[in-house]
Amino acid sequence: MTDDLDDLRAALKTAPAPEADAKARAMQLAMENFDRLNAPLQGSADAPRSSEDRHKAAPLNGVRRMFHNLTSRPALAATTSVAALIIAVAVILPVADLRIGSPTVAIAPPKAEPTPPIEPVAKTPVTEARAPDPDSATGGTASSVAEAEPPVAPTVATGTDAPASVEVAKPMATVTATDELQRRDLGNAASTLAQSQPAADAEAPVEMAEEAAPVSPAMDGVLLDAEPRLRAEAKAEGDTMAFLPAPATSAPDAVAPPVENTEAYANEAPNPVKVTAEEPVSTFSIDVDTASYAVVRSSLTGGYLPSPDQVRIEEMVNYFPYAYAAPEGEAAFAATVSVMPTPWNPGTRLVTIGIQGALPKVAERPPLNLVFLIDTSGSMEDANKLPLLKQSLSLMLSELRPEDQVAIVTYAGSAGEVLPPTKAGDRAAILAALENLMAGGSTAGAEGLALAYQVAEGMKADGELTRILLATDGDFNVGVSDPDGLEAYVAKQRETGTYLSVLGFGRGNLDDAVMQSLAQNGNGTAAYIDTLSEARKVLVDQLTGALFPIADDVKIQVEWNPATVAEYRLIGYETRALRREDFNNDKIDAGEIGAGTQVTAIYEVTAPGSEALLNDPLRYGTAPAEATAGELGFLRLRWKAPGEDASTLVETPITGAEPASTETRFAAAIAGFGQLLRGSVYLGDWGWDQAIGLALANRGEDAFGYRIEAVNLMRLAQGLSN
Known part of the structure; x- marks a missing residue:
């Protein structure tokens, strides 16, 4: 007994202070249960002693009887149980959920002697709330509403071996929209779990922590339609679970990630x-790259x-060979200017x-030292x-x-020299080294570049x-923590006379931006290889x-005459723009x-007074x-x-008298092709x-079929645009 009292004192000391309202409600419930609990000690369980009779008893007899009852072991156990109940209820009530479907709370007091069985208190039925009929203009209720199962009251066990229990009266809960959503969500979750079990377990019941109140079929149909509204009402009631979607009624099919x-x-x-x-x-x-046209072709032939x-656009136009006039004498190149009406305006x-x-003879070119820098990372497989x-x-x-030299450097997780400098005449050794290359690992591009140089x-x-010829999909993902530093490194190396060109392969992770940057800073060119025919065009x-x-x-640099040209625009070369002062600055890098x-x-120009002018003249502008x-x-x-x-x-005037040719008109068609693709x-x-x-x-001579291929690509683009 002393141990029991010590436990009770410890519980009283450690229990948190209850709220005033909760304490009052708990005390009221405890007193009612105390009367029922002590009924067997005061008389027959069938006819408990009334309060009026107790008031008529002699004070001395009442005190003696009370002292005797309280000091007996059964009574002491019951008293201890009630005290523990008061503490537990006072602590639990402020946080317990008293709504329908709340789990049963079992409170185990200190071990005591069994007490005689006590008749349970009659349960109070709770009626299911009616959901409004969504088809009714007045918001009526469904015609059929089933009675809900009453809540299960908390039980008080009087000992580990005692079969009897006392049910504590519990305040009646009101069924809200939140309650109904919880009932539905719980049922849906159980249905999903049952469907996901193997066939052998299909008959096994699903054990649940609490039982949802049954709802008639008519009511369930109404709730299916009213669920969005119920969730809104539950949210308004302050229930945070209303923000969550209802559980899925069936498991979704597995979908592979894109x-x-x-x-x-x-x-x-x-x-x-x-x-x-x-x-x-x-x-x-200037820009002599052609990568963009090949990428466009790859997309269109791929169906998009x-x-x-x-x-x-400039790379699309420059993809094609044109029969321009060749330079005379020792001149490095010649410029040809022509003017024609704009096809689309x-x-x-x-212009x-x-x-x-100029094209020197092959015999006049110096010996070539060529390093193949090949990306063999996993993305290249x-x-x-x-x-x-x-x-x-x-x-x-x-x-x-035969006297040219070839070396092969590869890079993946790390860089390595696969083939040391070898004479081009030893084709077997070079081809064997190429054939043995395998893809795998990450892309240590910076390390590969350093080794190649x-x-x-x-x-x-x-x-x-x-020269270094870099072949890659452009996916540099190791060692390039500073892209600007990489560009500066390549630009510095070009000062030594070693130029860098880039060949792009594949789609999906093609990093054209890196390829363009490396080629421009390395004084080389950038091309994209999507077919073996394109490889022959670029590399042969x-x-x-x-x-x-x-x-x-x-x-x-073109200076336009305001007297004859009121407006102009350059078609393409957006990534190659220079400032006006850069033209005379020999420190500024440009294309080769x-x-x-x-x-x-190609420029599109507009004469003064033309109806095609897009800008109004300035009121205080300079006179033309x-x-x-x-x-x-x-x-x-x-x-x-x-x-x-x-x-x-070199300087030359643009007079406007230069006639257009088949070559320039075909170039205009390709410029229009590019503008259509960009949605100009x-x-x-x-169109x-x-x-x-x-x-x-204006197809002209088309020995290798490049121009007719462009026409077919236009037709593909037209079909994909509709």
């Missing part, structure tokens, strides 16, 4: 129309339109500037990546002279050219132009022209200059001879039919 596309492209917003009186000078670097950032004209590089790369480089070997440095000799037909530059840092290479640039012999503008070209620090300047706002009603017709009418 393959992530991590492609990145270097591009800018299209050049705007500029007012000549405000900004008469346009300056940019390219995104606008994949389309660099009769109120403007197109096309074509540059043709696709058939259109490393396998196509091997075939492409094998084609290239036929264009090398180290190998190239060891191959150099006076009078020879040294155009190899000389890609590896043997005839002019470095080539810049173009390879042997036999053509470069094309007088026409100078009918000139539209003045063309300036600046470039450096390879290895030289000082530039050379300057084309008006001009795919007009672009296809213009290209077909």
